Amino acid sequence: MALTRGATEALQILIAGYNRLRRADVVLYADLDYDSAQYAMAMLKARRGVTVKSFAIPEPTTRASVLDTYRKVLDETPTARLLLLTHLSHRTGLVLPVRDIAAMARSRGVDVILDAAHSWGQLPLDIADLDVDFAGFNLHKWIGAPVGLGFLYIRKGRLADIDVHMGDQDWSAHDIRSRIHTGTLNFAAALTVPAALDLHEAIGVPAKRARLTHLRNYWVERVAHIPSVHILTPNDPLMHAGISSFRIKDKTGQKDTAAIVARLRDEFKVLTVRRGGLAAGECIRVCPAIYTTEPELDRLVAALSAVAAS
Known part of the structure; x- marks a missing residue:
């Protein structure tokens, strides 16, 4: 994990830095995904030369219809390599069955970048249980830290699949801190994180x-x-x-x-x-x-x- 200025920055870094894409690949996102993350996915067409494909979550929405939609999109896109997935939508509040969708994607060779901006603090969340390798989180929404704090997560063993950020040389390429370089962090805000986490855990x-x-x-x-x-x-x-x-x-x-x-x-x-x-x-x-x-x-x-x- 590495501190960022929010889930938006974390997701943008993970998406832009994901380096396993080739020109024949397709990247996928849904209409419920966050705007800034959609923009970053769309940018991959110019940056990586891939095809960008979007799709809609059906209404009315059920667990079965969501799973069917993701299954259909993945089956229809055999060259898909990357999927943006939102745990709890900022648009409608819909909670997706992340573990099941991530398993579908993994079985087809598709990596998932998870947007957990709204889910951590509202829902029980164990990143290992969700079985995704990359995720962005907020600390300033449902955890209660000041605005401008979040973090990115990269599973151990997958760090090399995300580029070093802006050619960073302050940290080793084997250190996750080399994946985020924004200059001086608002350290006064960052110092409040332990208190915010203590309150979050005290409430439960x-x-x-x-x-x-x-x-x-x-x-x-x-x-x-x-x-x-x-x-x-x-x-x-x-x-x-x-x-x-x-x-x-x-x-x-x-x-x-x-x-x-x-x-x-x-x-x-x-x-x-x-x-x-x-x-x-x-x-x-x-x-x-x-x-x-x-x-x-x-x-x-x-x-x-x-x-x-x-």
């Missing part, structure tokens, strides 16, 4: 997940009766944590979703986030924190009822 992942799942289910169950509100994230407890997204029927364009987000903020004092990039249309993300209260979610429910009726 089971308690965090239970709290976030309760808050998610609290508002989702109370808007489920509204016909025009479509919840994108499945109710399967293995496929969500605290984040979920919704659409209002016939209001899936950027202008519509931006207007809904603005109204929720300005009229009802509810903060949500517009998310684009999905094949089926834009959505609006709801992301409770562990300290969010039920009365605050009641305000969200009332706001969605009013927005859906207008």
